[in-house]
Amino acid sequence: ISNIRDIKQTLYYEFNRKFLKRSRPEIWDKVKKFRKLYNSISKKGYDYKRGYMVLSEDGVRLDGSHRGAIVEHLKYEDIIILMVRWEDCFKKKQLGKLYSHINDQKKKYKI
Structure with a gap:
């Protein structure tokens, strides 16, 4: 997922919008933080x-x-x-x- 348009098609996006009432920028920020954590664990280990x-x-x-x-x-x-x-x-x-x-x-x- 490289941009907000791609993420709009995911269950994660739908759940955050409908149930948690998060804005698009809030969701995108969470995705970026998750990606940063993923990259850190992937490259440096846990x-x-x-x-x-x-x-x-x-x-x-x-x-x-x-x-x-x-x-x-x-x-x-x-x-x-x-x-x-x-x-x-x-x-x-x-x-x-x-x-x-x-x-x-x-x-x-x-x-």
Whole structure:
């Protein structure tokens, strides 16, 4: 994707416009940042100083989704991932709502 006209034909663009209500320049800026991150990882390798991928014990991505997509595309075989417990990230009263939301999404998407 080399220009805004090309990106208009993607699901990414459609999702950002319709659901996130982002402007064309905002979307294009996000694409440029992603491309910069992709090129950096592709040329220099994964730089843990810039951040780790963080997953919960049950596999929910909490941080690093873009980096994860990039290393998967580049066919990395080994990567350090930080695993955290929900209880270490959220207060107890928030956990009930969080688990409820996750279960609703699992039912909705038949996961």
